Structures are given as structure tokens and as C-alpha cells.
Amino acid sequence: MDVLLIGSGGREHAIAWKLKQSKQLGKLYIAPGNAGTGMCGQNVAIKDDDLAGLVDFAKTNKVGLVIVGPEDPLSLGVVDAMEAAGIKAFGPSGPAAQLEADKAFAKQIMRASAVSTAEARVFDRFSDAKAYIASRDEPVVVKAAGLAKGKGVIVCDDPSDGILAAEKMMVDKVFGAAGDRVVVEDKLLGEEASILAFVDGRNIYLMESSQDHKPIGDGDTGPNTGGMGAYSPAPVVTNDMMNKITREILVPVVDAMNRNGTPYKGVLYAGLMMTSGGPRVLEFNVRFGDPETQPILMRLQGDLLEVFLAVCDGRLDEVALKWDPRPAICVVMASGGYPGAYEKGKIITGLKEAESLEDVVVFHAGTVERDGDIVTNGGRVLGVTALGRDIGGAKARAYEGVDCISFEGAYCRRDISDKALQRS
Ligand code: AMP
Ligand code: GLY
Numbered sequence: 255m256d257v258l259l260i261g262s263g264g265r266e267h268a269i270a271w272k273l274k275q276s277k278q279l280g281k282l283y284i285a286p287g288n289a290g291t292g293m294c295g296q297n298v299a300i301k302d303d304d305l306a307g308l309v310d311f312a313k314t315n316k317v318g319l320v321i322v323g324p325e326d327p328l329s330l331g332v333v334d335a336m337e338a339a340g341i342k343a344f345g346p347s348g349p350a351a352q353l354e355a356d357k358a359f360a361k362q363i364m365r366a367s368a369v370s371t372a373e374a375r376v377f378d379r380f381s382d383a384k385a386y387i388a389s390r391d392e393p394v395v396v397k398a399a400g401l402a403k404g405k406g407v408i409v410c411d412d413p414s415d416g417i418l419a420a421e422k423m424m425v426d427k428v429f430g431a432a433g434d435r436v437v438v439e440d441k442l443l444g445e446e447a448s449i450l451a452f453v454d455g456r457n458i459y460l461m462e463s464s465q466d467h468k469p470i471g472d473g474d475t476g477p478n479t480g481g482m483g484a485y486s487p488a489p490v491v492t493n494d495m496m497n498k499i500t501r502e503i504l505v506p507v508v509d510a511m512n513r514n515g516t517p518y519k520g521v522l523y524a525g526l527m528m529t530s531g532g533p534r535v536l537e538f539n540v541r542f543g544d545p546e547t548q549p550i551l552m553r554l555q556g557d558l559l560e561v562f563l564a565v566c567d568g569r570l571d572e573v574a575l576k577w578d579p580r581p582a583i584c585v586v587m588a589s590g591g592y593p594g595a596y597e598k599g600k601i602i603t604g605l606k607e608a609e610s611l612e613d614v615v616v617f618h619a620g621t622v623e624r625d626g627d628i629v630t631n632g633g634r635v636l637g638v639t640a641l642g643r644d645i646g647g648a649k650a651r652a653y654e655g656v657d658c659i660s661f662e663g664a665y666c667r668r669d670i671s672d673k674a675l676q677r678s
Contacts, residue, residue: 256281257559258312259295260302260332261323262288264586264619264637265544269323269558270294271615272551276559283315289628290618302327305335312341319344321562325401325541328520329355344562345520346540350511353518354540357399357437363514364535367506371535374439380424383436387416393441398423400432404468404480405593409441444529445490445673446536448546449499451524452561455517457570458504459561462553462577463491464546465673466525470593472669479593480634483670485583485645486549489677490528499524499533507538519565548617548639549582583648584639585656585670589620590663592633600630600661608655613641616655630661645674 255278259270267290273279274294282295285308291297300307303326312320320336322328322345331348345351352359358376363369376399377383387394396419398406406429408419416438423433448466452459464486470476491499503524511518523539523546542550551558555576564573589596598620605628608616617639620632638655642648649671656666 255279255318255559256283256315257319257321258283258285258308258315258317259291259321259323260285260308260327262286262291262302263323263544264617264634265542265547266323267291267294267617267619268548268551269321269542271617272554272558276557278557278559283311283317285311288618288631289621289623290616292623303330305330305332308332309335309339309341312336313339318342319559319562319566321345323541325351325354325539328540329401342563342566344566346518347516350516350518351540352516353511353538355401357397357537358435360538361437363507363510366514367510369503369506369535370532372439372442374437376435376437377420378435380420383420383424383438384417387413387420387438395439395441396420396423397437397439398429398433399435399437400429402429402432405429405478406432407478442527442529442534442536444527447488447491447526447528448484448543449491449496449504449524449526450543450546450550451504451522452565452570453508453518453520453522454565454568454570455512455519456568458500458508459570459573459575460496460500460504461550462486463488463496464543464550465490466543466546467667467670472667477593479588481543481545482586482588482667483584484543484545484549485581485648485671485674486546486553487581489674495528495533499526503533503535545584545586545637548584548637552582552615552639552641553578553580578641580641580643581645581648581674582639582641583645583652583671584617584637585652585666586619586634587636587638587656587659587664587666588634589630589632590665592665596633597663598629598631599624600663602628602630602635602659602661604659607658608638611640611651611655611658614651614655615639616659635661635664645671645678649675
């Protein structure tokens with residue numbers, strides 16, 4: 255079967271790498287892809303938000319399945335557009351994708367399904383948000399309600415910072431229209447975890463747990479990024495906790511989406527805070543996480559294409575997957591300056607050396623091929639991912655890979671997985 259994969263990040267390279275292992279795969283096209291996906295299939299120069307271009311390509315090339323990586327095309331309704339053209343597509347419909355694209359809608363669904371989350375209020379006017387934040391003593395978290403590439407959340411330790419954050423979003427429009435509406439919520443304390451599940455509208459299949467590292471600096475300091483590294487499994491999530499998360503979060507939300515007339519299929523990602531009172535939802539994403547997908551798919555044993563088809567056909571209950579018991583760790587190498595301004599076009603060396611290490615895969619994110627070289631083309635550039643006998647072994651191997659690779663201004667966190675190490 256020929257497949258079109260939409261996206262260009264590390265997540266998409268990991269999906270493409272895993273799909274390549276499927277015996278059912280015919281041609282693999284990636285739109286627009288990166289230098290890494292170009293080694294797994296054929297990149298096609300169509301932007302991920304060019305819905306008409308993508309549908310046209312899928313029709314002309316008779317692809318049997320379209321897989322959507324990022325949230326933007328999902329919320330624009332790319333799955334609906336493909337299905338209207340008679341093409342099978344993996345991912346939620348546009349209305350269901352609002353679970354990520356509109357944080358106010360997500361809060362409404364959580365309320366309707368009694369899912370545990372932070373207390374929150376939604377504001378359309380800065381003066382109202384300001385008055386509310388000023389009336390509170392506790393720290394707040396201010397979130398742009400719309401999509402802001404994982405950067406639209408500001409955790410504030412006192413009300414004056416909260417007011418400044420709301421002003422930046424609602425008045426200065428630093429996140430554009432995404433900040434027209436903000437959600438102000440209580441700050442939760444605990445360790446975070448990402449739980450990803452395949453959902454076919456009815457059946458839910460939980461993947462192994464993982465943990466992201468959102469802030470740019472070691473020890474979780476500095477501004478939030480799209481994610482600087484991840485590992486799987488996350489020891490903070492015990493088996494009992496996984497059952498509780500299924501029972502008290504995923505099942506009620508999938509039911510609430512059905513009742514709302516926006517049935518859910520695709521990957522449902524719950525970003526959780528493991529508080530002393532149990533798991534509470536920070537956000538839902540309607541797709542695979544990036545970089546969580548890199549370590550998760552390194553550990554997945556089984557046919558990913560078969561899972562995607564089962565989700566589309568509503569027969570996820572027939573699928574059985576196995577997981578490599580060894581942990582995996584992904585360390586993101588970023589361009590100097592990210593998540594602020596950064597330069598592109600820096601030549602990357604040492605990729606072959608890193609990949610020749612046992613159980614190491616270098617997933618590309620912001621890379622492009624230019625005149626025979628692979629050069630940087632984005633903020634997050636590579637995700638060096640390794641399996642190891644234990645967390646310590648996986649960490650040592652991932653950083654051995656990182657240390658083989660150079661490009662001008664390269665930056666990475668040095669503490670990916672330390673929280674897991676402290677628990678083991
Ligand atoms: P979100 O995109 O909503 O997951 O937020 C991005 C990041 O901000 C999360 O991964 C957390 O690190 C942090 N965050 C979001 N909401 C809260 C909250 N209510 N309490 C504490 N931290 C939060
Ligand atoms: N790693 C966080 C995300 O994918 O949104």
C-alpha cells in the first residue's frame with residue numbers, strides 16, 4: 255500500500271522509519287518532510303497546510319492511506335478533506351482536533367466528563383483577565399487558547415507576572431490570534447508524563463508511558479520549547495496509574511467526544527501532571543508527541559501501518575502490539591538561540607558516526623539536504639535516540655551519539671532522563 259505522511263519534524267521521521275519496517279508498505283511519500291524522511295521515502299514539496307495540494311497529490315498518486323503528523327493540518331480539517339475525496343486518513347476530524355486547537359473547548363469536554371484538571375477560567379478581554387489574576391494570591395498559568403507551537407503557555411509564580419503574561423498574549427499579540435482568548439488556570443505541582451493512546455472512536459489502546467522535557471535549560475529552567483528530549487517508559491507512571499488514567503481520563507473523554515458529536519479517532523495524547531492527589535490533565539494533543547514519539551516508536555514491536563489501518567477501520571480491538579522492555583531516550587539537538595531567533599543553513603557533521611553506534615537512531619527534525627550536505631533548517635534539528643539495558647545505559651549511549659555530531663551553535667540539554675534515574 256502506498257502511503258502519504260504529512261509533516262516535517264522528528265516525529266515524522268520516527269513514523270517514517272517505523273513504517274519502513276512494515277511488509278505492507280509500498281511507496282512512502284512525505285509532505286514536505288526533511289533530510290531524514292528523504293532517506294525513508296520520497297519527500298514531496300507540498301506544505302502541510304496546503305489541503306487542496308495534499309488531496310490532489312493523494313488522489314493523483316492513488317495513495318491507500320494518509321497519516322497526519324502535526325496539529326495544524328488536523329485542525330484545518332485535512333482528514334475530513336481526504337475522506338470527502340474517498341481517501342483513508344489517520345487522525346481526528348477538524349472538529350475533534352479542537353480538543354488541542356482550542357484549550358477552552360478542551361476544558362469544556364473535561365468538565366463534561368468529570369476529568370481531573372486544573373481549575374480554569376476563560377477570558378476574551380484583557381481587563382477581565384487582569385482583574386481575575388489580581389484577585390488571586392496563588393501562582394497561575396496563563397495559556398493562549400489557540401495553537402502556538404507548544405510555546406503559548408506561561409507559568410507565573412506571582413499575580414504581577416500573570417498579568418504581564420496575559421497582556422503579552424491579549425494586547426501585544428505575541429502569539430497572534432491564538433492569544434485572542436486566554437485560559438487562566440491554577441498551577442499544579444508534580445512530575446509530568448505523556449500518555450499516548452490509539453483510539454478508533456470506541457476502542458482505546460495505550461502506548462507505553464513517556465516523559466517530555468519542555469523547558470530549554472537543564473533542571474527545567476528557562477522558557478518552554480516544543481520539547482528538548484524524552485524517554486520511555488516514565489517510571490513516575492506505575493501500572494496502577496496507567497489503569498487509573500485509562501478509567502478516569504481516556505475512557506470518559508472518548509465518551510464525551512462521542513456525546514458531543516465529535517467522535518475521536520487517531521492518537522489521543524494526554525499531557526498529565528502527576529500530583530499528590532493523582533494524575534491531572536494539563537492538556538490534550540490530538541497527535542503523536544514530538545519528541546515522545548521517537549523513544550516510543552524505538553520500543554514498539556509490531557506493524558505500525560497495520561495499527562493505523564485498524565484505527566481507520568474501527569477494529570483496534572484486533573491489534574496486539576509488543577514493546578521492547580528496554581528503555582529508550584531521545585536527546586534533542588537544537589539551533590543556538592532556539593526557542594528564540596536562530597540561524598539556519600549550518601552544515602551538520604558526524605551523523606554516520608552517531609548512527610553506527612549500536613541501538614542508536616538519529617531522527618531528523620529541522621534538516622534539509624543542500625549540495626550533498628545535510629544542513630540545519632529549524633529550531634529543533636535532530637533527536638538522537640538510543641535504547642539501553644536500563645535508563646543509565648540508554649542515556650550514556652544517546653549522549654555518545656550526540657557527542658559524535660557537530661554543527662555551529664548546536665545546543666542540547668545534558669540532563670535528559672535524570673528524573674527517571676532518580677527513581678530507579
Ligand atoms: P500545555 O501546552 O498546556 O501542556 O502547557 C505546556 C507546559 O506548561 C506543560 O507541559 C507544563 O510544563 C506547563 N503547564 C501547563 N499547565 C500547567 C499547570 N496548570 N500547572 C503547572 N504547569 C503547567
Ligand atoms: N512534546 C510535546 C508535544 O508534542 O506537544
